[in-house]
Amino acid sequence: MATTSLRSSVGSSSSLGPRAAVPPLDIRPRRVRMAAKAATGAEDGAVSGPDLRVRVNGLELPNPFVIGSGPPGTNYTVMKRAFDEGWGAVIAKTVSLDAAKVVNVTPRYARLRAGSNGSAKGPIIGWENIELISDRPLEIMLNEFKQLKEEYPDRVLIASIMEEYNKEAWQELIERVEETGVDALEINFSCPHGMPERKMGAAVGQDCALLEEVCGWINEKATVPVWAKMTPNITDISQPARVALKSGCEGVSAINTIMSVMGINLNTLHPEPCVEGYSTPGGYSAKAVHPIALGKVMQIAKMMQSDFPNGDFSLSGIGGVETGGDAAEFILLGANTVQVCTGVMMHGYGVVKKLCAELQEFMSKHNFSSIEDFRGVSLQYFTTHTDLVRRQQDAIQQRKAIKKGLQSDKDWTGDGFVKETESMVSN
């Protein structure tokens, strides 16, 4: 069975006991959630076969597939649907204290199809949104979290939160959200649009000093595990990820959407999505961002491997997941869980069954019996370009040394004649 040293470094999720007092900047995670013990995959209708269960920061999930924060986690009805269909966990749409400040526009989505500009044919490969965080009153969202936890006590519900640059506001939000019984918090340090002027979302995730300060407030208050959701709209994503983990967060999620302009309508000359003739840059997601997300997750995983070798930190991979193979790639890079947002908007909640079946198919093919069997295995195959050149030169030298085939008829020898003949046969 494949093994990797990453497993011991990128969060084997062992329990460190509840909330030990830890000095600031201690890199050991402090909180594990013991309450939520998820039903097994079989009970949730997942096909039998390799074990998909995941244990992360003390949370037990029937499978690694998590609803990513966004439209699929906007209200009680849809989150209940996600649990009923068998999702491993649900991260709700991001909430803040005062939803009245959140004013959305419509249309707020624009799609990219595999075809030329304006093509109505071809599969959807990219998705832009200019949607803000939840515009529903916090009290209503909190009641719904509470109801869901009452009805699904053994399922994992994670609240996504975001606030202004204000310690009291962050800590009040954390207290009120935790009272509902949610199992963990994901901090939205990554919303790319709408809130920078209020020092929210990506405005914090792009500024390591600000991030460290805000993480300090959050981790001083939170009693459940905290995942910091990172923006890809930054030169080196491993820097804010390192700050978040050093500041006491138990995990990192990546990526949120990529700053984009979906396109210009060549008939009207107006950009998309078009609101009253105008647009604003938005966040790009879906299949087209998957390679970029893999790159960012690889960078974070490498950083975790080198800077937090003895930690119990978790990594959640996000971006363009539509198949079990897409998820396997994130896990091979070290992710404990995999989030899906746009994929659910395009294919519905039932897609989780296909995702589980495809991931199990991949596992069976390689004889992996659990997620930990292959988590992080491919990380070791990333190196620098300089090292690639050295490896290739070594390999060429070795091939030459083996001396396959003869350069010229003068090279035939009497003793090695049969072997020399063999070396030039192709089948």
Ligand SMILES: Cc1cc2nc3c(=O)[nH]c(=O)nc-3n(C[C@H](O)[C@H](O)[C@H](O)COP(=O)(O)O)c2cc1C
């Ligand atoms: C319409 C839409 C709304 C989103 N809203 C949020 C949000 O409120 N909070 C958040 O953290 N991420 C939000 N996201 C980002 C997703 O959670 C995810 O990080 C991103 O879309 C990449 O994953 P995907 O390709 O599976 O969608 C949103 C994404 C979309 C498409």
